[in-house]
Amino acid sequence: MEERPVLWAPAVQISSTRHFRQEHPVTTTTATAVRTGQAAARATGLNKVYGEGETRVVALDNVSVVFPQGEYTAIMGPSGSGKSTLMHCMAGLDTVSSGSSLIGDTELVGLKDKQLTKLRRDHIGFVFQTFNLLPTLTALENITLPMDIAGRKVDKEWLDRVVDTVGLSGRLSHRPSQLSGGQQQRVACARALASKPDIIFADEPTGNLDSRSGAEILSFLRNSVRELGQTVVMVTHDPVAASYADRVVFLADGRIVDELTGPTADSVLDRMRRFDAKGRTS
Ligand SMILES: Nc1ncnc2c1ncn2[C@@H]1O[C@H](COP(=O)(O)OP(=O)(O)OP(=O)(O)O)[C@@H](O)[C@H]1O
Ligand SMILES: [Mg+2]
Numbered sequence: 001m002e003e004r005p006v007l008w009a010p011a012v013q014i015s016s017t018r019h020f021r022q023e024h025p026v027t028t029t030t031a032t033a034v035r036t037g038q039a040a041a042r043a044t045g046l047n048k049v050y051g052e053g054e055t056r057v058v059a060l061d062n063v064s065v066v067f068p069q070g071e072y073t074a075i076m077g078p079s080g081s082g083k084s085t086l087m088h089c090m091a092g093l094d095t096v097s098s099g100s101s102l103i104g105d106t107e108l109v110g111l112k113d114k115q116l117t118k119l120r121r122d123h124i125g126f127v128f129q130t131f132n133l134l135p136t137l138t139a140l141e142n143i144t145l146p147m148d149i150a151g152r153k154v155d156k157e158w159l160d161r162v163v164d165t166v167g168l169s170g171r172l173s174h175r176p177s178q179l180s181g182g183q184q185q186r187v188a189c190a191r192a193l194a195s196k197p198d199i200i201f202a203d204e205p206t207g208n209l210d211s212r213s214g215a216e217i218l219s220f221l222r223n224s225v226r227e228l229g230q231t232v233v234m235v236t237h238d239p240v241a242a243s244y245a246d247r248v249v250f251l252a253d254g255r256i257v258d259e260l261t262g263p264t265a266d267s268v269l270d271r272m273r274r275f276d277a278k279g280r281t282s
Contacts, residue, residue, distance in 0.1 A: 039102070040199040040231035041067045041090050046099035048085050048254075059085040060096070061254035067199065072225040072232045074242040076268070077251030083235040086251065087201045090233075091124050092116045104198055121150050125192030127202035131184045133176040139187045140172040143194050152195070159194055165228070166190045166220055182213025189220055193230065200224075202234040206241055218244040239268035250275070 048060035059082045067073050067090075075083050088094035090101050092108050101108045103123050111119065120126075133142045143163070144154050163169055166186040176184050185205060192200045202221065206214030222244045224230040234245065242248045243265040250258040252275065260271055 038069045038104075039066045040069045040071075040104065041233070042100075042102045043086070043090055044100040046086070046089060046101060047097045048082070048089055048094070049097045058254050060089065060099075063099070063251075063254070063256055065249060065256060067231060067233050069198075069231050070225060070229050071247065072222060072245045073234070074245035074248045074263070075233065075235045075251060076237065076242055076248055076272070077257075079237075081251040082254040083251055084203055085254075087203050087233065087235060091126055091201045092120050093126070121146060122195070123198045125195070125197035125200035127185070127188050127192050127200065127205045129204040129207040131176070131181075131188045131208075133184055133187055133191075135176050138173050138175055139168060139179065139183075142176070142187050143172075143190045146191065147195055150195075154194070155196075158196065161228075162190050162193045165193075165223060167216075180213065181209050182216055185209060185213070185217050186220065189217060189224075193224055193228070197230075199231040199233065202232065204235050204237070206236065206238065211240075214238075214241065239263075239265040239272065242268045 042065070044064050046060050046063040047058070050057045050059055061082075063082075063086060065086075075086065077083050085094065089096045090103075090108075092101075092103070092111070096109055099109070103119060106119060106123075108116065108119070134145065137145065140163075141148075144159070147154050163172065166189055168183065168186055168190060171179060171183055174183075176187070179187065185208075189202075189205070192202075200221075205221070206217050209217065218241055221230075221232050221234065225232055225246075232245075234241070236242050243263050245263060246261065248260045248263045248268055248271075249256055250260075250271065257275070258271060260267060
């Protein structure tokens with residue numbers, strides 16, 4: 001019988017090799033290693049505890065990780081391992097219990113709400129699993145909303161390029177209800193990209209999409225890294241999705257337990273199986 005991962009339950013069958021990246025040499029490094037090049041975001045000794053007493057949960061346990069500029073990183077791990085918490089803490093959407101979290105050179109820990117809002121608005125893009133578009137606005141209005149709220153002038157040339165890259169040119173006057181799930185997520189990606197953030201965090205961006213729409217979003221995110229120089233960090237449960245990234249960081253029980261560079265769907269699946277064979281770390 002075919003051996004299957006138990007804890008990870010990949011959302012998409014990997015029988016389709018259509019979207020696989022070419023093979024890369026598989027090497028591992030530690031996620032805490034200091035990398036050359038500028039870091040778009042960096043966490044050092046990050047801890048996040050929810051609740052207290054019997055309800056106390058250590059969601060992040062001394063996490064140190066660097067997301068270099070211009071790199072596409074996937075974050076994987078079992079449900080409840082802290083993936084969303086890590087993204088939220090590093091994107092300034094949640095506070096940390098202790099440790100340091102930088103966007104570029106700016107320390108998030110200790111920032112006042114107003115400063116955090118400004119940092120998020122000017123430097124961070126976020127793509128959610130559930131698109132989070134405003135139903136009464138058109139696709140174009142949704143894309144430019146953050147800049148409209150901030151009173152920032154829209155860079156028309158850049159906007160055209162983003163819209164072109166996501167392939168939405170013919171759909172800009174449609175409302176979200178008139179768009180497919182994949183198209184709505186492309187609007188959300190365009191919204192995240194439009195303000196030229198330093199880093200985009202995407203939490204299971206293909207989780208609600210069929211495999212074809214998912215592949216479009218993944219290609220788009222990869223192109224935004226390759227062609228537009230974006231930095232992208234993406235949570236996924238799917239080895240095929242992870243294979244679009246330059247690197248995969250594995251979380252278990254709130255800790256970084258491994259890292260894979262140049263991932264392929266097979267190498268990611270293989271790594272996941274090895275974790276399952278060892279059982280969860282605790
Ligand atoms: N607001 C909260 N209050 C209390 N506990 C929380 C809260 N948010 C997350 N947790 C807990 O923190 C741990 C990590 O949760 P997190 O959402 O980061 O996991 P995840 O890896 O994103 O899981 P999934 O793959 O299911 O999305 C879990 O045990 C979760 O129950
Ligand atoms: Mg999550």
